[in-house]
Amino acid sequence: GAGVSQSPRYKVAKRGQDVALRCDPISGHVSLFWYQQALGQGPEFLTYFQNEAQLDKSGLPSDRFFAERPEGSVSTLKIQRTQQEDSAVYLCASSPPGLAVETQYFGPGTRLLVL
Amino acid sequence: AQSVAQPEDQVNVAEGNPLTVKCTYSVSGNPYLFWYVQYPNRGLQFLLKYITGDNLVKGSYGFEAEFNKSQTSFHLKKPSALVSDSALYFCAVRAPSGGYNKLIFGAGTRLAVHP
Numbered sequence: 001g002a003g004v005s006q007s008p009r010y011k012v013a014k015r016g017q018d019v020a021l022r023c024d025p026i027s028g029h030v031s032l033f034w035y036q037q038a039l040g041q042g043p044e045f046l047t048y049f050q051n052e053a054q055l056d057k058s059g060l061p062s063d064r065f066f067a068e069r070p071e072g073s074v075s076t077l078k079i080q081r082t083q084q085e086d087s088a089v090y091l092c093a094s095s096p097p098g099l100a101v102e103t104q105y106f107g108p109g110t111r112l113l114v115l
Numbered sequence: 116a117q118s119v120a121q122p123e124d125q126v127n128v129a130e131g132n133p134l135t136v137k138c139t140y141s142v143s144g145n146p147y148l149f150w151y152v153q154y155p156n157r158g159l160q161f162l163l164k165y166i167t168g169d170n171l172v173k174g175s176y177g178f179e180a181e182f183n184k185s186q187t188s189f190h191l192k193k194p195s196a197l198v199s200d201s202a203l204y205f206c207a208v209r210a211p212s213g214g215y216n217k218l219i220f221g222a223g224t225r226l227a228v229h230p
Contacts, residue, residue: 004158031215042205042220043159050215091158104218106158
């Protein structure tokens with residue numbers, strides 16, 4: 001079946017531009033996570049949605065980062081006034097409902113380069 | 116706080132030889148541990164997880180992992196390495212928070228299998 005998809009796969013932005021990254025989770029998955037993976041590092045948690053509710057945004061590095069999931073399916077991660085330190089791969093993951101310990105299914109990521 | 120350490124940046128193995136990728140963890144409470152693999156330009160793929168029960172967990176592609184509570188380790192193993200196993204491997208631990216489970220990842224270990 002279809003997995004998690006993300007678009008665009010690559011994004012080059014000039015410093016100060018706003019960007020929007022899209023995640024399409026697996027159909028029926030209630031939980032949705034965003035992670036940031038800097039070069040040579042493991043993914044780091046950014047934010048979590050359960051359906052349309054954003055239950056945890058403790059990992060968002062600044063108020064320039066904003067995420068939404070208005071209808072409980074597709075999610076968008078927006079970064080305003082991008083900075084060079086925002087360059088990273090942004091990963092989206094989703095999990096089905098009803099599992100005590102969720103297995104998260106990851107998308108291919110969006111590689112963001114801020115010049 | 117939950118944390119994961121992968122002490123090796125890279126592991127080199129000859130094809131056909133056994134491989135081990137090391138992971139140690141620090142958690143409060145029962146550890147829920149995961150291994151993911153990342154191929155170039157692809158998302159993280161779930162390999163296996165330990166929740167409870169048998170200390171030897173079997174996963175995808177012939178991989179297994181051994182949970183050792185006294186050594187707080189969860190090393191990934193495979194009896195006979197393939198060149199196609201060359202990839203980036205991440206160990207992760209669950210960080211429970213308010214009824215959901217975000218993952219804390221290690222920095223990753225690059226596995227290189229040589230013909």
